[in-house]
Amino acid sequence: MTDAFDRAAETFAPLGEAVMADPGVGYPWAESLAKTGDFTQAAVVLDYLQQQQLSADTLMLVGQTWSEMGNYQRAVAAFHQALEANPSLPRAHYLSGLAEIRAERPAEAAVEFQEELKIDPQNADAEYNLGYAYLQQSQRDRAEALFAKVVAQHPEHADAQYQLGKAKLEAGDTKQAIAHLQAAAKFAPEKDYIHYQLQAAYRKDDRLQDADRELALYKEAKARNRAASAPQNQEPEKAKQDP
Numbered sequence: 001m002t003d004a005f006d007r008a009a010e011t012f013a014p015l016g017e018a019v020m021a022d023p024g025v026g027y028p029w030a031e032s033l034a035k036t037g038d039f040t041q042a043a044v045v046l047d048y049l050q051q052q053q054l055s056a057d058t059l060m061l062v063g064q065t066w067s068e069m070g071n072y073q074r075a076v077a078a079f080h081q082a083l084e085a086n087p088s089l090p091r092a093h094y095l096s097g098l099a100e101i102r103a104e105r106p107a108e109a110a111v112e113f114q115e116e117l118k119i120d121p122q123n124a125d126a127e128y129n130l131g132y133a134y135l136q137q138s139q140r141d142r143a144e145a146l147f148a149k150v151v152a153q154h155p156e157h158a159d160a161q162y163q164l165g166k167a168k169l170e171a172g173d174t175k176q177a178i179a180h181l182q183a184a185a186k187f188a189p190e191k192d193y194i195h196y197q198l199q200a201a202y203r204k205d206d207r208l209q210d211a212d213r214e215l216a217l218y219k220e221a222k223a224r225n226r227a228a229s230a231p232q233n234q235e236p237e238k239a240k241q242d243p
Contacts, residue, residue: 005035023049023058031065039069046074056082056089063095072103088119094126101129106136124154132163140167151180158188162197169201177201185214192221 026049033042046062063078079096083089097112113130131146144167150160165180181198199214
């Protein structure tokens with residue numbers, strides 16, 4: 001709970017299989033190992049855990065840890081195992097979709113997001129990511145329609161604003177691009193790539209002073225994000241992923 005994952009892993013280790021036999025303790029050990037980069041031992045603990053009868057909630061946590069470790073196939077398997085126990089479990093299809101996106105399987109991801117929306121039709125993140133999966137398959141019209149729908153219902157959704165702004169810029173609609181990118185930067189000022197795209201839009205609109213300001217903000221945010229993702233004393237690495 002204090003993010004001291006290395007010390008947690010060291011504390012659990014001497015207990016061995018006694019820890020792994022209790023999912024309430026075994027899972028925190030696996031997560032601590034994953035956070036400290038010991039994926040090999042984390043996989044051993046997760047494998048042992050999954051040989052037991054786990055609740056759907058625990059399987060969701062196990063799936064998220066597999067995903068953190070980059071083993072997206074095992075992540076999806078764990079989420080689907082949770083769905084076998086509860087077919088209407090919220091977020092299981094959504095997290096499966098994110099894993100499929102990271103595994104560069106957008107068609108499979110789209111199916112997962114569609115299933116999530118059947119369970120939770122108001123899930124803006126699932127709708128946005130369904131659009132992103134379409135975008136990855138070069139289905140731009142379907143993607144942009146979903147981004148526009150998300151923005152209409154949730155103007156604070158920075159990623160949807162960003163993608164819509166980027167699409168408008170590519171289509172030559174600079175004014176609309178700037179409007180969407182400005183909204184994205186307002187709601188997510190820490191995301192460096194938004195500032196970069198906004199400076200490009202300003203530059204295309206001959207707003208050079210604004211473009212230079214956004215470029216400076218991009219460099220500052222990039223430096224902060226790079227520093228935040230670097231391993232520090234007893235802190236886990238926190239990777240940032242652009243949408």
